[in-house]
Amino acid sequence: GAGVSQTPSNKVTEKGKYVELRCDPISGHTALYWYRQSLGQGPEFLIYFQGTGAADDSGLPNDRFFAVRPEGSVSTLKIQRTERGDSAVYLCASSLGQGYSPLHFGNGTRLTVT
Amino acid sequence: DQQVKQNSPSLSVQEGRISILNCDYTNSMFDYFLWYKKYPAEGPTFLISISSIKDKNEDGRFTVFLNKSAKHLSLHIVPSQPGDSAVYFCAPQGNNQGGKLIFGQGTELSVKP
Numbered sequence: 001g002a003g004v005s006q007t008p009s010n011k012v013t014e015k016g017k018y019v020e021l022r023c024d025p026i027s028g029h030t031a032l033y034w035y036r037q038s039l040g041q042g043p044e045f046l047i048y049f050q051g052t053g054a055a056d057d058s059g060l061p062n063d064r065f066f067a068v069r070p071e072g073s074v075s076t077l078k079i080q081r082t083e084r085g086d087s088a089v090y091l092c093a094s095s096l097g098q099g100y101s102p103l104h105f106g107n108g109t110r111l112t113v114t
Numbered sequence: 115d116q117q118v119k120q121n122s123p124s125l126s127v128q129e130g131r132i133s134i135l136n137c138d139y140t141n142s143m144f145d146y147f148l149w150y151k152k153y154p155a156e157g158p159t160f161l162i163s164i165s166s167i168k169d170k171n172e173d174g175r176f177t178v179f180l181n182k183s184a185k186h187l188s189l190h191i192v193p194s195q196p197g198d199s200a201v202y203f204c205a206p207q208g209n210n211q212g213g214k215l216i217f218g219q220g221t222e223l224s225v226k227p
Contacts, residue, residue: 004157031213042118042203042217043158055212091157095213100146100165103215105157 002026004106006092012112013082021077021109023092029104031097032075034067037089037108049075050097082113117141120204120218127225133191135221137204140185144206148215149178149189152201161202162189194225 005024013019025032031050035043045059049069057067064082069075079086089110093103119138127133137147145166150158164171164178164187171178177190191198201222205215 033214035217040123040219042120042205042219043215045214045216048212048214050212056214093157097213100163100207101213102148102160102163103213105150105159107155107157 004092004094004104006106006109008109010110015082015084015113017082019079019082021090023075025094026104029094029096031095032069033093033103034077035091037091043091084113087111087113118204118206118216118218120221122221124222127194129196129225129227130193133194133223135189135202137187137218138185139206143208145209146207147187148205150203150205158203196225196227199223199225
């Protein structure tokens with residue numbers, strides 16, 4: 001079946017601009033996660049949704065970052081006033097959200113802020 | 115404060131030999147431990163896991179060992195194959211954390227033919 005889909009795969013934007021990154025999870029997965037991976041590092045947790053609500057947003061670095069999942073399926077990560085330090089690969093994952101279900105990751109969106 | 119440490123950034127092994135990747139953690143609330151494998155330009159893929167009530171879990175060529183008292187786990191791959199060349203991440207979960215994973219920095223494994 002279809003895996004987690006992330007669009008766009010690459011995004012180049014200028015410092016100060018607004019960007020939206022989209023994640024389409026596996027059908028039937030209730031839990032959705034956003035991670036950010038910088039070069040040479042492991043993925044860093046940003047936010048997690050159970051259904052439509054953000055159950056844990058403790059990883060969002062500041063108030064320029066915001067994510068929504070209005071219908072409990074597709075999610076959008078929004079970054080305002082982008083900075084060069086926001087450049088990274090943004091990974092989305094979904095899971096069944098029951099017990100210790102493995103997370104299934106998309107291929108990520110590579111964001112470059114110039 | 116890094117809760118999960120993979121102290122070897124890279125590892126090179128000859129095809130057919132054993133690969134051992136190590137991971138240390140500090141948070142005693144972790145009770146489920148996963149290993150993910152990542153190829154360039156792809157997302158991490160789940161490889162194998164172990165619950166804190168076990169000390170070993172085996173799946174084909176892959177075995178994970180857990181030493182709770184030492185807060186240490188390791189992934190053994192035997193025999194190693196060139197297709198195993200990838201970055202491996204250790205990623206524990208804590209109870210009541212909603213499935214959130216905390217990743218180590220990763221170890222890049224290179225298996226030479």
